[in-house]
Amino acid sequence: MSLMKSLLAGSAMAVLSTGAALADPALIYDLGGKFDKSFNEAGFMGAQRWVEETGGSYRELEMQSEAQREQALRRLAESGSNPIVMVGFAFGDVLTQVAGDYPDTRFAIIDMVVEAPNVQSIVFTEQEGSYLAGVMAGMASETGTVGFIGGMDIPLIHKFHCGFAQGFKSVQPEGRVLMNFTGTTPAAWNDPVRGSELARAQKSQGADVIYAAAGGTGIGVLQAAADEGILSIGVDSNQNALHPGQVLTSMVKRVDNAVFDAFTAGTDLEPGIRVMDLAAEGVDVAVDENNADLVTAEMQAAVDEARAAITSGEVEVHDYMTDNTCPAA
Structure with missing residues (x-):
């Protein structure tokens, strides 16, 4: 039996609850796996919260290769899963x-x-949350140079970089933002060794704060930053606890809320585009006990001011995907 068939057959399908009802929702993770400490895991946390609050059950499936996407989706639909939530643009x-x-x-x-x-x-306004992270990086950086490490080189990840650069430049107009991507294939999301190498290279160029928007690859970025004695910024999930006192903040995308809300809506899920922006608390920066000592009162005030300005429309954060340009870069 092939890997795909074994994954999708009976109990080997990674069904969270044996005896799942036909109308149970389903969640398909992207490459990198549900415990990537980042994007996929945020979706998993939303599904788990739904289980805790409703007592329901759901099916879940982790992708092993690009070739599995269509068969996985069809098998779940044919088995009666409804709704089916997919984590990832791919x-x-x-x-x-x-x-x-x-x-x-x-x-x-x-x-x-x-x-x-x-x-x-x-869809999320990643550029808005990244702007806030950029403000924090600008206030924390002593060298005037910060770094950005993305996963796969695609317009979506440029949104993170562009918003981050704009926020950083609002604090340090003459500052410098280094940028690297891990690769051009889906493997770029799960290469922590390469992420570590890029972080060390950026540190050697003067970066003292590095923002990772790279899925599982970002774990290597955060580890290298901690080892090198500089600050990092996590993404998607709250990654502050991975290296307490060394992760300046995490730009959280509330993928958990997206999954939770979709599961809650069930078969009444409304079609169309749902925008999860800063005003809707779809994105933000995380402050907790793990990074509280790094976030000064002045920094918090600056973040609060920027958040209010973005939400009111006073500050417009450029969306790279509207024109494939980044004025702040």
């Missing part, structure tokens, strides 16, 4: 092909827009 093409074949199934895709009458597309 499901976009497959969902476009599959959604119409299952008109009675509701689908939700995170980080991609798929236009179909039974699909909810959930």
